[in-house]
Every structure is written in structure tokens, then in C-alpha cells.
Amino acid sequence: MKPLIIKNGLITFVNLKKAVDNETILTTDVGQNQMWMAHFYRTQKPRKFISSGGLGTMGFGFPSAIGAKVALPENDVVSVCGDGGFLMVCQDLATVKEYDIPVVVCVLDNRYLGMVAQWQKLFYDERMSHTHLGEVPDFVKLAEAFGVRAERVEKPGETQEALKNAIKSGEPTLLDIIIDPDEILPMVPPGCGLTEIIGEYKVERERPGEVTYKNPAKKAEGD
């Protein structure tokens, strides 16, 4: 098992987190974007993290954010979506524009159906098949075609400011956040139980004593 490479994804994520407050409602889509947030995002209050678990449904992140904002207009609402999942529901850009629903949608733009690509890489001998999304669309232009404010974030360090500005604008906004198509671990391999989770990561912990996942495969080799 390759060690976890945490590059832009984590930096991007940390910066996202810094830009929101305790009342912010965060929704995710399904895939690596969801894994990032589930691993690293810590809500301070209940009912502030909305995700499509179990047999998660791509396309959930953006419309669920719209619902949350309509229900609780005083709260900031941010959706973190994959580029693939967002494409399934991007026509709701018309909804947020027409009804003036100021959610911020962060498209984690890795140009892959990332979680499936990760399976192909790690468990199917790197037989990559139909997971690369290619060069289109330009998400900024897509949002602008709907009259929705949009910005591209190309450097991880710019995420925090871009998200803060988006929230402050009070307008529906799309942030096209460019990230590396890296694997994200730890993860439970297909067909395995939770005790067989693989991968480890080292992050500055906010709380001492928090569980750090170990890679059982490495342990077996005496590492």
C-alpha cells in the first residue's frame, strides 16, 4: 500500500474549514470530497453536517444545501461537491439564481470520478476506466451562464479568502477549486470490515487522544 500523499487536497480542506463558523451548515456530495470532509471537518454543533451516507447518492450536495438554506436562511450554507456529482445537478444553478438562494458551492475539481479512480488504482491494478472527466466544462463559465457569481481557486492558500468573500457576498456563488487527483486514505477496502481499514495520516490534531488510524498491512510487515 502506498503511503498517503496529502497535498493540495488537505491544504485546500484546512483553508475551507478556517473560513466557516460554528453555525455554518455544510453539505457534501459523494466520493473523495465526502471522504475529505468526513475525515477532517469537525462540526462544533449538531445538525450542521449533512452528507449522503450508506449507498451515497452523487448529486446530493448542491440541492441539499439549497434545502438547508431555505429552511434556515440565517445560517451560512456551504456545499462541498465533486466535479462529477455537481455535473449531475448543475441545472440547479438556475434555482439559486431565480430564487436568490445564497449558498456557496465548492466544486472540488480533480477532473476525475475520484473515488472510483482510487478503487481502480488501489484494488484493480491501476486499470483506469472511464473515470477521467476530461477538460470540460469550465465550471466558472458554466455558473456565469446562469448568472451565478463564480471564481476559480487555483492555489490551496487562496481557498480561505475566496470562501470568506463568497459567504460575505450574500449571493449564490460557485468556487471552482482545483485539486490534485490524489488518493485519500484511510479507507475501508471493498468487501472488508471497519477493522480492516487501510492507510494512515498525520495531521495536526486539535484534540489530544484522538484516534489515529494505522495501516494493518504495514503493521503485519513489522513496520
Ligand SMILES: Cc1ncc(C[n+]2csc(CCOP(=O)(O)OP(=O)(O)O)c2C)c(N)n1
Ligand atoms: C448517482 C450515483 N452514481 C454513481 C455512484 C458511484 N460513485 C460513488 S463516488 C463516484 C465518483 C464521484 O466523483 P466526483 O463527484 O467527481 O467526486 P470525487 O470522488 O472526485 O470527489 C461514483 C461514480 C453514486 N454513488 N451515485
Ligand SMILES: [Mg+2]
Ligand atoms: Mg471528482
